[in-house]
Amino acid sequence: MSSILNLTEDHRDCLQEITNVAMGQAGDRLARLLGTFVVLSIPHIEVMAPSDIAMALNSIDGNDSVSGVCQGFIGGGISGEAMIIFNDTSFSDLAKLMKYDDELDEHAERELLMDTTNVLFGACLKGIAEQIDLEFSYGPPMVLGQHMHLTEIIQQNNNRWDHALVTEINYQLEGYNVNCDLLIVLTDSSLDILLKKLDYLLY
Template sequence: MSTEHLDEEMRDVFQEIANVAMGRAADLLARLLNNYVVLPIPVVNLLERNELKMALSSLKSVDSVSAVCQGFVGSRISGEALLIFNDTSFQDIAELTEFKGDITPDIELELLMDIANILIGACLKGLTEQLDVSFSQGQPVLLGQHLNLQDLINNQTGNWKRALTIEIPYRLESRNVDCDLLLLFTEDSLAVLESKVRFMLE
């Protein structure tokens, strides 16, 4: 796997690994909210930073988003998980968690962090088990609430220029809830990831 392109075999394997990890995360979310989670096929790419917005296929037409970022590092692999949440989702999430009362920005933040902890934590755990690696996770960081998607991307933390990206869109059936979990692996991590995957294929 070069830093210029991702060959089909590697893409397929990363897609399958992500599929297993996202399924575990979706199961936890479905149990918490007592609602079926619709899971499309994860999208795997090598992207430049300025191509990030194009990767967020399920949120392209969204007017306002809130987002959380959490870094991870271990086994010579580093990256960050970015959860971007459609702001129209908060009302339904509040109903599903049986929250009573006004949905203030603080309540929205609490709901956002709860969802982020579930999806990011479970996804990374699924990846570490399959790749036989160990990640230390940083503290989740709020990137912003009620932002335009482009403003969010412009303000996104980290100094990466090119990354292996795994986009996992989550949507709840019969509910106006959707978010994108984007896993970004730094360019320096690609060789280690490839060796892990090659070992799995043997």
């Protein structure tokens, strides 16, 4: 955790602003795709262990049924993964917005999950990379689980890191019951380079 401990309030504020811009771009793309207004929370940035994440997602009750997707990224010495957690109550409204008329079975829900995830991950990670002058390569998105408790979804992913810098933002669609949390997890080994990038922007 040595690099993470060097994270100052200025670094946190700078990273929050970078993330805010990138998440805004992702929200704008989603809004144009779905034809509705996207409400974003302020990015929350914290050093976390995997077990902390479930508690940090205040918008999702730990007993709620959720579905999740993750995608790894790497570039310029920075690596991490993006995760998105959807409350399962989102699927029926997502299907309406995506004009999906077929039966909403598990396969259809998986398609909706992946389509929405691709828009958010693509725009958000691209936005962050551009602001810190990097290009990321992406792994294939993977479904962490469908219709599971939040703690079970997080446990699917908790063997990859001990502590990481986690940025979390909540997306909601105005007038619809669609609620998701997007997390960007940066590993401890990436922090030295990230801090240098932030220092360059700050000073």
